[in-house]
Amino acid sequence: MAESEGSKAPRGVRLVITLVGRTNAGKSSLLNAIAGQDVAIVSEVAGTTTDPVAKPYELLPLGPVTFYDTAGLDDTGELGALRMAATRKVLWRTDIAVVVVDAATGLGDAERGVVADIRRLEIPFLLVFNKADLAAPRQADLAWCRDAGVPFAVASAATGQGAVAVKEAVIALAPAEALREPVLCGDLFGEGDTVVCVVPIDLAAPKGRLILPQVQVLREILDGDGAAVVVKERELEAALENMRRPPALVVTDSQVILKVAGDVPDDVPLTTFSTLFARYKGDLPTLVAGAAAIDKLADGDTVLMAEACSHHVQADDIGRVKIPRWISQYTGRDLRFEVHAGHDFPDNLERFALVVHCGSCMLGRMEMVRRVRECARRGVPVTNYGVAISKVQGVLDRVLRPFGL
Missing domain, CATH: 3.40.50.11420 (Rossmann fold)
Known part of the structure; x- marks a missing residue:
């Protein structure tokens, strides 16, 4: 099984791929769509993912990777602040970031802020407009991505639309050394x-x-x-x-x-x-x-x-x-x-x-x-x-x- 192969690799040599986004943007569902199997818990209840959850996986041709599913960027309160701090710590050890946006809700300050953080850390990243089966991305949001030089994709984790394209885009973002034997x-x-x-x-x-x-x-x-x-x-x-x-x-x-x-x-x-x-x-x-x-x-x-x-x-x-x-x-x-x-x-x-x-x-x-x-x-x-x-x-x-x- 792919997960068991990925879990055998030492933690320090696995590529780390982190999904970030607001509550109910569909991060967990998108992770499952990329992996092609249920590696993350999915629920319609907001805030199901509270702390960063590591999921080892074999993502060919990259080999063993660790996916991190994180809490919502809009998590509130004292506990929410602690969860956001935990997400920021995960970004420090992230090789590739995937910013997940609910296409209907669109881009907000939370997404633009995390994009700025990711760029400051020089992490390769992709912005994914998810839930495209329910709504198309706003033209203003697409224009912002183009003007800001933000790479993006459109997908629906629920139907599988765009999942392969997202996976291929993530693989393409991998640092060159990840494709070489260290x-x-x-x-x-x-x-x-x-x-x-x-x-x-x-x-x-x-x-x-x-x-x-x-x-x-x-x-x-x-x-x-x-x-x-x-x-x-x-x-x-x-x-x-x-x-x-x-x-x-x-x-x-x-x-x-x-x-x-x-x-x-x-x-x-x-x-x-x-x-x-x-x-x-x-x-x-x-x-x-x-x-x-x-x-x-x-x-x-x-x-x-x-x-x-x-x-x-x-x-x-x-x-x-x-x-x-x-x-x-x-x-x-x-x-x-x-x-x-x-x-x-x-x-x-x-x-x-x-x-x-x-x-x-x-x-x-x-x-x-x-x-x-x-x-x-x-x-x-x-x-x-x-x-x-x-x-x-x-x-x-x-x-x-x-x-x-």
Whole structure:
């Protein structure tokens, strides 16, 4: 079944498609028409969808996607304001937006406002005049779309009219990278090459499992017909000595980069899982440039530690304990560190001297790119865990060498 295939993909690599519109504009019905199956609850009762609801789906040729069905833009009251805030947060991680308009009711301030928000976030979008079986779109509304350069389609979720055209338009809006197979490290080794993955097992490691970045790198090595060798940092030196020829690449957890850099010969390419994800998610050069701001931190500066997902905090947590300690030791400054976890990103970024982001394995690429762009727009340097660790450990140049940086 299409939905089961889409639900197997990691959340951070699925394209996010969000439907927004006023109450009873037919968002849920249109979602079902696009998907060709009942993935959203439909009711004539206004406000059936109250909070953003995620629906995994296999949308070919894009592959696994997540549809978000959201509350009505005209939701009122204190609770309605909270629901609108939730919708805006979903837009932050949206790759494609579909603005659904009841053709009979027509465009209003709510639709024009959300179009402005979507454009500010640089999200590809489509405006759909729904319920065309009941009323044709107003000529004034069509003229506004043309004058404003807003792409639009006409459809009826109830009869299926225009559903295929809407689906094709949504697919056409997909970012080019969504149609390409993303690369973590597949371009850094050849068929038959050996890639060594150094995976420390500490208190924060999930019992009986590897973390997602490690799993994805291992899968890419196998898909590229390479040989993956997985060791803990203590066994690395012996593993390298036992190899008949040097590995094409060594990838390590950032927390042990200093020891691993000492064990791996200088002529063997070396990087970290987090650095691979910095490139995989979109903007490694900007994150590298952001790390230079560590040298400029001053007493009393506040550093934002941004985590993509909430997790059980361990005694020696990487983002809350280790990196703050290493940065403080490296700079010798009296710094403050503030943690924000999950999809919430602070509105008042200007008060931070630096943003240090996690590897973003649970974020979609466009959400991470948007966060990086927002930091740049506000004049706030941004880097990520792995790049920052390599910087303060004095091995950043070596970690970046495989990428020609």
